[in-house]
Amino acid sequence: MSLSRNDVAKVGLLARLALSESDLDTMTRELSTIVGFVGQLEQIDTTNVAPLAHPLDTQNVFRADVPQPSLTTAQALQSAPRHDGEFFLVPAVLGDSGAN
Amino acid sequence: MQPSDMSAVDLVTAVRHGDLTALRATEAFLERIERLDGQINAFLSVDREGALRTAAAIDEKRKKGQPLGPLAGLPVAVKDALCTFDQPTTCASKMLAGFRPPYDAEVVARLRAADAVIVGKTNMDEFAMGGSNENSAFGPVHNPWDLTRAPGGSSGGSAACVAADMAPVAIGSDTGGSIRQPAGLCGITGLKPTYGRVSRRGLVAFASSLDQIGPMARSAGDCALLLETIAGHDPGDATSLESPVPPYGADLDRPLEGVRIGRVPAHFGAGLCPEVAHAVEEAFAAFRAAGATIIDIDMPHADAGVATYYLIAPCEASSNLARYDGAHYGHRAEPGRLHPAEPGGHRAEPGKGSGASGGGFESALVEMYCRSRAEGFGPEVKRRIMLGTYALSAGYYDAYYAKALKVRRLIRQDYLDAFEKVDLIGGPVSATAAFKLGEKSGDPLAMYLVDLYTVCTNLAGVGGISFPCGFTKGGLPIGFQLQAPALAEPLLLRATDRYQHLTDWHRRRPAIAARPR
Secondary structure, eight states: OOOOHHHHHHHHTTTTOOOHHHHHHHHHHHHHHHHHHHHGGSSSOOOOOOOOOSEEEEEEEOOOOOOOOOOOOEEETTTTTEEEEEEESSOOOOOOOOOO | OOGGSSOOHHHHHHHHHHHHHHHHHHHHHHHHHHHHHHHHHHHHOOOOHHHHHHHHHHHHHHTOOOOTTTTTTOOEEEEBOOOOSSSSSOOOOOGOOOOOOOSSHHHHHHHHHOOOOOOOOEOGGGGGGSSSTTOTOOOOBBTTOOOOOOOSSSSHHHHHHHHHHHHHEEEEEEESSTTTTHHHHOEEEEEEEOOSSSTTBBBBOOOOTOOOOEEEEESHHHHHHHHHHHOOOOSTTTTTTOOOOOHHHHTSSOTTTTTTEEEEEGSTTTSHHHHHHHHHHHHHHHHHTOOOEEOOOOOTTGGHHHHHHHHHHHHHHHHHHGGSSSSSSSSSOOOOOOOSSSGGOOOOOSSSSSOOSSSSSSSSSHHHHHHHHHHOOOHHHHHHHHHHHHHHSSSIHHHHHHHHHHHHHHHHHHHHHHHHHSSSSEEEESSSOOOOOTTTOOOOHHHHHTTTHHHHHHHHTTEEEEEEEEEEETOEEEEEEEEETTTTTHHHHHHHHHHHOOOOOOGGGOHHHHSSO
């Protein structure tokens, strides 16, 4: 299984990772090798085998629906790259504005 | 006897009896860190003042006759993947450089409540992704047995600091072997408990269905002491187990008569270094001499472990690491700044560069996300995020992720079947002793194959321990691994302890640690 540069560019966008031209070259080569390797699973017969997402037989875990202490606004914002004391500040969500 | 030569069990006993102050013990290890870590790079941060303050407070408590915690005065090094509210937590990533968590991980809180002294945060592969520690954004750890070699990973700093007596015990985390493999390559004892035995709250998430925190120390007895404090149910981690925590140190002396240890002949294939194979077979002989029965068993899907792991772990990682968005905490790209991976200021074209539309990004926000993540993450983390995103994406999900989950069930079934016949499964931890720094770093797949003997434990959710069982002719430690059914940590620790009473491999120290004061 080999991936094209276009595949990798599309995955880069889904993963929110900016990739340069040389990143794309390297990533296309490396991911093709790795995907080729993990593709060996195809040869294993898994007819009637249910997927196992979690190693233990856990059930839903509930707690009482009562308010508990949580982080204060100041604590939640303490490591934010930009904030105004009440909210996280981010660049424009819509449009191709240059403002950050 | 110097505090750095004492076992953790003896150290806390000496502090409790007043034969040693917590301050003296802490100073002794801090002094060793200062002297040795320039060559080893096991620590990303050392909290000298905080450690001395905590130690002095413990001595004060004792003087006043107040009750002391079970780890009173014990210096502990903590992998930098666990949140500490008073010390940086970087996960060895530029993404989290300077990050100060607003709370302590549950394990850290338990260590503090037990009066342990946290001396610093240890180096690791970035976000715990790697088997050599070379993926740290802050430089690799050097193996104390040979500074030109890797200590293993991802808990390489935790393993190396214990091996060089810079801390008597350390906390690691293990997603596919990250405690057991570095313990093996550094000649110490490391336990990956059953999934859910130790709370993951405050452990920076890598692959949530596989991650587990565990103790790393010089002996099984010291691991038992540490596990007893960190294990147990935490309402803050919905996957933590409610089963009561047994006294892990209480039953270590019981002989191994009647214990059945499985040996998997397929482990001894062509890829296994002959020196390692020899030492592992000798360890089986020692267990036989100690009263255990060795039974050959088959793990028919073990060969598929690495491929299964390198789908499931990256898929979970791609989801978990989506939180690093440059908005809430962590690195954020400066507006308009070109990230280093874009030589000459090239901006992405559709279908060529950065995967965004319209000659750049669909919005300033998306640009900020993409650039922050490109600048903050190192190459291996990016590779795994990309691999996981690909395997989860439309059209590939069934062929890769869903397929891997089915094979995961077959692998777990192998364990359930094996544990009908045996109580433990033994074998190598790694196919070779410590490899050279740089030897595998150019070949991601070669590095993944290092995890051959360790990943299935995590996929099955069971426990595993590794400990030294010999040395190569070149003087490098060789590790032995035991795996056990869920919650059989008492047997893992007991079998290891019995072995360590018959052998002295775990007592050997690297030359760098033995140098006169």
